[in-house]
Amino acid sequence: MSYQGFGALFPKKEMLGFLVLAIILAVILPLTLDIFRLNLVGKYLTYAFVAVGLVLCWGYGGILSLGQGVFFGLGGYAMAMFLKLEASDPESTKIQSTPGIPDFMDWNQLTELPFFWEPFHSFGFTLAAIILLPCIFGYIIGVAMFKRRVGGVYFAIITQALAAILTILIIGQQGYTGGVNGMTDLRTLHGFDIRTDSAKYFFYFLCVALLFACLFAAQFIRKSKLGRLLVAMRDKEDRVRFSGYDVANFKIFVFCIGGVFAAIGGAMFTLQVGFMSPTLVGIVPSIEMVIFCAVGGRLSIIGAVYGALIVNAAKTSFSESFPELWLFAMGGLFIAVVMAFPNGLAGLYNTYAAPKVDALFAKVFSKKPAVAAAPPPPATPLVNKPVATKTETPVIPQGALHE
Amino acid sequence: MKMIKHNRLHLGRPAKAASTWKKCLLTLAASLAIGSAHAADVNTTGLAVTDTTVKVGILHSVTGTMAISETGSVQAEKLAIDQINAMGGVLGRKIEFIQEDGASDWPTFAEKSKKLLVNDKVAAVFGCWTSASRKAVLPIFEQYNGMLYYPTFYEGLEQSPNVIYTGQEATQQIIAGIDWVVKTKGAKSFYLLGSDYIWPRTSNKIARKHIEKLGLSVVGEEYYPLGHTQFNSVINKIKLKKPDVIYAIVVGGSNVAFYKQLKAAGIDMTKEKPLVLTISVTEDEILGIGGENMVGAYAAMKYFQSLPNDNNKKFVADFKAKYGKDIVIGDVTQAAYLGPWLWKAAVEKAGSFDIDKVRAASPGIELTTAPEGYVKVHPNHHLWSKTRIGHARTDGQYDVVFETKDLIEPDPFPKGYQ
Numbered sequence: 169m170s171y172q173g174f175g176a177l178f179p180k181k182e183m184l185g186f187l188v189l190a191i192i193l194a195v196i197l198p199l200t201l202d203i204f205r206l207n208l209v210g211k212y213l214t215y216a217f218v219a220v221g222l223v224l225c226w227g228y229g230g231i232l233s234l235g236q237g238v239f240f241g242l243g244g245y246a247m248a249m250f251l252k253l254e255a256s257d258p259e260s261t262k263i264q265s266t267p268g269i270p271d272f273m274d275w276n277q278l279t280e281l282p283f284f285w286e287p288f289h290s291f292g293f294t295l296a297a298i299i300l301l302p303c304i305f306g307y308i309i310g311v312a313m314f315k316r317r318v319g320g321v322y323f324a325i326i327t328q329a330l331a332a333i334l335t336i337l338i339i340g341q342q343g344y345t346g347g348v349n350g351m352t353d354l355r356t357l358h359g360f361d362i363r364t365d366s367a368k369y370f371f372y373f374l375c376v377a378l379l380f381a382c383l384f385a386a387q388f389i390r391k392s393k394l395g396r397l398l399v400a401m402r403d404k405e406d407r408v409r410f411s412g413y414d415v416a417n418f419k420i421f422v423f424c425i426g427g428v429f430a431a432i433g434g435a436m437f438t439l440q441v442g443f444m445s446p447t448l449v450g451i452v453p454s455i456e457m458v459i460f461c462a463v464g465g466r467l468s469i470i471g472a473v474y475g476a477l478i479v480n481a482a483k484t485s486f487s488e489s490f491p492e493l494w495l496f497a498m499g500g501l502f503i504a505v506v507m508a509f510p511n512g513l514a515g516l517y518n519t520y521a522a523p524k525v526d527a528l529f530a531k532v533f534s535k536k537p538a539v540a541a542a543p544p545p546p547a548t549p550l551v552n553k554p555v556a557t558k559t560e561t562p563v564i565p566q567g568a569l570h571e
Numbered sequence: 572m573k574m575i576k577h578n579r580l581h582l583g584r585p586a587k588a589a590s591t592w593k594k595c596l597l598t599l600a601a602s603l604a605i606g607s608a609h610a611a612d613v614n615t616t617g618l619a620v621t622d623t624t625v626k627v628g629i630l631h632s633v634t635g636t637m638a639i640s641e642t643g644s645v646q647a648e649k650l651a652i653d654q655i656n657a658m659g660g661v662l663g664r665k666i667e668f669i670q671e672d673g674a675s676d677w678p679t680f681a682e683k684s685k686k687l688l689v690n691d692k693v694a695a696v697f698g699c700w701t702s703a704s705r706k707a708v709l710p711i712f713e714q715y716n717g718m719l720y721y722p723t724f725y726e727g728l729e730q731s732p733n734v735i736y737t738g739q740e741a742t743q744q745i746i747a748g749i750d751w752v753v754k755t756k757g758a759k760s761f762y763l764l765g766s767d768y769i770w771p772r773t774s775n776k777i778a779r780k781h782i783e784k785l786g787l788s789v790v791g792e793e794y795y796p797l798g799h800t801q802f803n804s805v806i807n808k809i810k811l812k813k814p815d816v817i818y819a820i821v822v823g824g825s826n827v828a829f830y831k832q833l834k835a836a837g838i839d840m841t842k843e844k845p846l847v848l849t850i851s852v853t854e855d856e857i858l859g860i861g862g863e864n865m866v867g868a869y870a871a872m873k874y875f876q877s878l879p880n881d882n883n884k885k886f887v888a889d890f891k892a893k894y895g896k897d898i899v900i901g902d903v904t905q906a907a908y909l910g911p912w913l914w915k916a917a918v919e920k921a922g923s924f925d926i927d928k929v930r931a932a933s934p935g936i937e938l939t940t941a942p943e944g945y946v947k948v949h950p951n952h953h954l955w956s957k958t959r960i961g962h963a964r965t966d967g968q969y970d971v972v973f974e975t976k977d978l979i980e981p982d983p984f985p986k987g988y989q
Contacts, residue, residue, distance in 0.1 A: 204689045208682065263984065275728060275773060336796060340767060348768045348797065350677060352706040363714050442710055445677045445703065487679075488686070491672035495634050 177391050181526075185470045186383070193376045203365045210372040210440045212480035213379055214240075217433025219461040219472035220379075220386050221426030226458070227466035228395060229422040230402030231319070235327030236430045236457050238334050239302040241449035243431025245338075245345070246301060248444035249285060250294040251354035251362070252346075270351070276343030285344075291358065298435045302427035310420030317416075319405075328451055335450040350445025354438070362439060375436045379473065382429050386469045389425065398422060430457075463505050465514025474513055613662055614924045619692040625664040625924060627652070627911075628671060628687035630698030630708075635675025636823070641700045643855055644722050644907035645670070646894055648697045651911035654889070661915045662924070669693060677707040684708040688715040694924045695720065697910040700903070702726065702769055709734070716926050720910030723903050724850070724872065726773035727983035732930060735913060736953045736981075738906040739873050741774045742988065743979045744850045747958035748871025749781050751973050752816055752848055760788045762814040762845070764805065764821065767794035771820035774850065777988045778818055784987075790814050795821070800828035806836045809845065819849045826856050830864045840867030840963075853901025854967060862967035874905040874943040875961045875969040886942035899967065905942050912938055913948065945978070953981030 178186070197209055218236050225231045258267040264274040269281050287293045309330070313323055338345045346352070354362065361367060389395050401408045401415055409415045438444045447453065464475020482501060486494035509516045609622055619626035629648050631641035652666045660666060669691050671683035680699065687693045688711065695718045699705045702725055712719050712733040719734045727740035752758045761782050765771025771794065779789050790812045793805055802825075809817060821829045833840070833847070840847050847868040854876050857865050876887060876899060886908065890900055913936055918924055921932035934950040947955040955978040961969025 202690075204685060207685075211678075211682070272769070275726075275769060277776070340796060342768060342772070348701075349703040349706045353710050355710075363710065441678055441681060443677075443681065443707055445707070447676055448678065484682070487672050487674065487683075491670050492633050494672065495674075 177388060182387070182470075186380075186387075189383075189470055189473060190380065193379075194373070198369075198372070203368055206372055207368045207440060208484060209477065209481075210368070210375050211437065212477050213375050213473070214433040214437040214440065215457060215460055215480060216379060216473040216476035217382055217436070218426075218430040218457045219464060219476045220382055220469050221429035222458060222461040223464075223466055223469050223472045224386055224389060224398070224422050225426040226461065227468075228390065228398040228402065229419060230398075230405075231419055231423055232324045232458070233327045233423065233426065234324045234451070234454050234458060235329075235331040236426065237331050237449045237451070237454035238327075239306070239427040239430035240434035240437070240453070240457070241334060241338075241444070241446070242301045242305065242427075243298045243434030244438045244444040244448060245351070245434075246288070246294055246297045246431075247435040247438040248351040248354060249288040250291060251357060251438065252351050253285065253289055254357070255353060255355045270346070271353075272346045272349065272351075273343055278343050282344055298431050299428055302431040303424050306424035306427035307420060310416075310423045314416035314419040314423075319419075328454065331449060331451050331454045335446045338446040338449065346445075348446060350443055350447075352443040352445075354442050357439070363442060368440065371436065371440050375440065378432055378436065382432065383469055383473070385425075386429075389422070390469070394418065394421075459502060461512075463502070463512050465512030465516075467511065468514030471512055471514030471517075478513070613922065614694075616925050616927075617692060618694045618924050618926075620664065620694060620924050623664055624667050625661060626667050626669060626691060626693050627914075628684075628691065628693040628696040628698065629668050630671050630673055630680065630683055630687060630696055631700060632673045632675040632704075633670075634672055637673075637675040637700055637704075639859075640823075640855065640903070641673075643901060643904035644698075644700060646898075647722075647890070647900075647904045647908035648911060650890060650893055651908050653893075655911055655915055661918050662922070666911070673698070673704055677703050680704040681707045681711055684711050684717070684719075685715070688712070688717040693717070694918075694926075695914045695929075697722075697907065697914075699723070705734070718914070718926050718929060720907075720914060722907035722910060724906075726770045727985070728773065730951050730953075730983050732952070733926075734952060735910070735933060735948065736983075737909045737913065738903060738954075739956060739958070740953050740981050740983045741770075741777050742982050742985045743873070743956065743958055744871055745774055745777050746781055747975050747979060748848060748850065748869075748960065749778060749785075749818075751871070751960050752846065752869070753785060753787065755973070756815070756843065756846060758787070758815040758846065760790050760812075760814045761816045761818050762790055762809050762812060763792040764817060764819045765794050766799070766820065766822045766825055767796050771822070771851075774820055775818070777985065780988045795825065797823060797825065799825050802829045802832045803836070806832055806838070810836070810838070814845050817845050817847045819847060820851045821849075822851050824859070826852060827859050827861075830860050830868075834864050840865075843867070852963075853903065854899040854969070855901035855904070857963065857967040858899060862963070862965045865963045865967070866965045868963045869972075870961045870963065870969060871958060872902040872961070873956045873958055874902045875959060875971050876900045877961075877968050878943065878959070878971060880942075880944055882940050882944065883942040909938065909941055909946065909954075912940070917948075947978065949981050951981060951983060953983060955980060 198206060201209065218240055222233070222236060225233055252270045256268065256270045261267045261271060264271065266274055266279045269278065313326065318326070339348050356362060397408060397413065397418055401418060405415055437448070460476040460479050461472050463479050464473065465471030483498060486497045490497065505512065610620055614620040629645060631645045632638050633642065633645060649668070652668055655661060656665050669687060671687060673680040673683055684696065687696055697720045699708060699719065699721050700723050705721055708719065709731055713731060717733060720737055721734050722737050724738040724744055725740060727742065763775045763778060765775055775792060779792065782789055791808060791814070819829065849868060849870050850872060852860070852865065852868070852870055853872065887900060891898060916936045916938065917929045917933045920936065921928035933948050933952065936948040938946050944957060949955055957975045957978055959971050960973040962972045963969055
C-alpha cells in the first residue's frame with residue numbers, strides 16, 4: 169500500500185494508540201506477569217475479539233447483537249471438536265465400550281462417530297470452518313433479517329433468542345455435543361501439548377497477533393468508504409437508502425465480520441483454556457460481551473480491547489478478594505460506567521486525557537526544533553504538530569519523513 | 572539457599588562492619604535453615620505449608636444458580652476445618668483456607684482451581700458440585716498434581732488419581748434403592764424420569780439395566796431440559812401407564828414444578844400408587860419444594876439429617892450452633908463435611924502434606940466419627956458407604972425407613988451396567 173493509503177488508514181494519533189496497546193500486550197504484560205496471569209490475560213483477550221467485532225456492528229453499524237456468544241461458540245466448538253478427536257485415540261479411550269470416540273459419546277450410548285464429526289479430523293477443515301461457519305450463519309441470519317428491514321430492538325431480541333436456542337440445542341444433544349459439561353480434557357494439537365507453559369506462551373502471542381490482525385482489519389473498514397457508509401446508515405438509514413445504496417448488504421457484511429472476529433476469539437479461547445462449554449454461548453455471556461464493548465467505548469476499537477481486559481481483570485480480582493460480594497462490585501462498576509461515562513473509557517480518554525496528551529506532545533515538539541532542528545524545512549514542524557512524537561516510537565518519524 | 576550464598580560472600584570481606592553483617596546474616600540463615608528443615612520434612616514439593624499453618628482451598632459457587640446448592644457444602648467444609656483447628660490442626664499446623672467463587676460458571680472453576688494450585692500452592696482443595704465443574708477442573712488437577720475432595724453424588728465413570736469422591740457414585744445409590752422398592756413394596760413396573768444431562772441419563776441407564784436384570788419392566792423413560800417447569804404431559808402419560816414406581820432424577824428448580832404439578836394432578840404420594848422414589852431430592856431441595864408437596868415420597872441416598880446415631884446428633888447440633896437453628900443438612904453437605912476429615916487422616920497417616928504421599932495413604936483411610944456412620948476410602952478413591960431409604964415428612968425431613976446391612980462397595984465402572 170502506498171504511503172498515502174497508510175497515512176489515511178493510521179492517522180498519527182490513532183497510530184499512537186495502536187503502538188501503546190502493542191507495547192502493553194506484547195512487551196509489558198509478558199515481562200511482568202507470571203504464566204498463570206498471562207494465560208488469564210490471554211483468555212480476556214479472546215473476549216476482546218468479540219468486543220472489536222461489536223464496535224463495528226454496534227458502534228459503527230448501529231446493529232446491536234445480543235447473540236455474539238453464538239459465533240464465539242461456533243469457533244470455540246469447531247476447535248474443541250478437532251482437539252477432542254485428537255484426544256480420543258483408541259489407545260487412551262480403551263476402557264470405553266466403543267474405543268476411539270469421544271468419552272461423552274460413549275456415556276450416551278453412541279457407538280460410532282456422527283457423520284458431521286468426521287471432517288473435524290482434518291486441521292485444515294477445522295480452520296476453514298472457524299472462519300466460514302460464522303460467515304455462513306451470519307449471512308443466513310443477515311439475509312433473513314436485514315433484507316426484511318428488521319432492525320434495532322427486534323434484531324437484538326432475535327439474536328438473543330438464537331443464543332438461547334443454540335444453548336438448548338447443545339445441552340439437549342449431549343451425545344453429540346458434550347451437553348452441559350461441554351468438551352473437556354483437550355490435550356494436544358498435532359501432538360503439541362497445549363497444557364504446557366511453553367504452549368501457553370505460544371498461544372498468548374498468537375492471540376495477540378491475531379487480535380492485531382483483526383484490529384487492523386477493523387481499522388481498514390472504519391477508514392474506508394464502507395466505514396463512513398456504516399456511520400451514515402446508523403444515523404439516517406433512509407437517507408443512505410435513498411442515495412441508492414443497498415443498506416441490507418452492508419449490514420450483512422459487517423455482521424458477518426463481527427461474527428468471524430468472535431469465532432476466532434472462540435477458537436483461541438478453547439486453545440488457551442482447554443475446554444469449551446455451553447455457558448460461553450448463551451445469553452448471559454453474550455450480554456457480557458456487549459458490556460465489555462460499552463465499558464471500553466463502543467466507538468473505539470482500541471477501547472474495546474481495554475474494556476475487555478479491564479472488566480475481566482476486575483472480575484477476577486474482585487472475586488478473589490470478596491468471593492461473596494464481588495457481583496455487587498461488578499454491578500456497581502457497570503452502573504457507574506453507563507451513568508457517568510456513556511462513551512466508555514475511550515470517551516473518558518478523549519474528553520479529559522487526550523487534550524492534555526496533545527498539549528504535552530505539542531509542547532515537547534515545539535521545544536525540539538528550537539533545540540536541535542534548525543536544518544529541516546520550516547513547513548515540517550507545523551505539519552507534525554499533532555504527531556505527538558514519542559521517543560519510544562520509531563515508526564512515527566518514518567511517517568514524518570514521508571511527509 | 573540464597574541466604575547462605577550471600578553469607579559466604581560477606582564472610583570474605585575484611586571490613587569491621589562485616590562482623591555485624593555476618594552475625595545478622597548467620598542468625599537469619601540459621602533460623603531459616605531450622606525452619607525450612609522442619610517444614611521440608613512434611614512438605615518436599617513447595618506447598619503452602621509453614622511450621623504453624625497449612626493452606627487449603629475451598630472452591631464452590633457462592634454466586635449464580637448453583638449457589639443455593641453449594642452453600643451447604645461451603646458451610647460444612649468450614650465447620651470441619653474449624654473443628655480440626657480446635658483439635659490442634661493437621662500435623663500440628665492450623666488449617667487456613669482460601670475461598671474462591673466458581674460463580675456457577677465452568678470456565679471460572681477452571682481459572683480459580685488453577686489459581687489455587689499454581690499461585691496459592693494449596694495442599695488440598697475442597698470443592699465443586701456439578702459434574703460439569705468437576706470435568707472443567709479435572710485436567711488442571713491432573714496437570715498440576717493437586718488433590719480435590721468432591722462431595723456430590725454423581726454418575727461415576729471416572730476415577731482420577733487427583734480426586735477423592737466423598738459422595739456416592741451412581742450404582743451405590745441406585746441398586747440398593749431399587750432392590751428395596753422391589754423387595755418391600757413389590758414394585759413391578761417403573762417410569763424413569765430425569766433432567767437432561769449426564770448424571771440422570773447415566774443413572775437411569777444403570778437403573779434400567781438393573782430393573783431388566785430383575786425381570787421387571789420400564790414403561791417409560793423421559794428427559795427434560797434443566798430448568799424445565801411444564802411436567803403436565805409426562806404426568807398424564809404416567810397416569811395412563813400406571814407404573815408402580817416413578818423413578819425421578821429431576822434436579823434444581825425443576826423439582827419445585829414437578830412435585831407441585833404431581834400433587835395438583837391428583838397423585839397423592841402418601842398412597843404410594845404410584846410410589847415416588849428419587850435420588851436427587853435432599854432436605855435442601857425440600858426447602859424449595861415445600862414439605863407438604865413432598866410428603867410420602869421416598870429418597871435413596873447415604874445420609875439424612877434425621878439419622879439417629881450419636882455422631883450425627885453431634886454434627887447436627889454443631890452445624891446448627893454455627894449457622895442457625897433453622898438450617899437443614901442434606902446428603903451432599905454431609906459428604907462435604909467428610910472432605911477435610913479424610914484429608915487430615917490421610918496426611919497424618921502419610922506423615923506428609925505431599926500430594927503423592929497423601930494419595931498413596933488415602934486408600935484404607937477410615938472415619939468412625941462420620942455423621943453417616945463408618946466410612947472407608949476404597950483404592951478407587953470412592954467411599955464405602957451404606958445406602959438408606961428416607962420417607963418424606965410434611966416438615967421437610969425424612970424418616971429413615973431402611974438402611975443396607977453392609978457398606979456398599981463403590982464401583983464407578985460397573986460391569987454389565989454400561
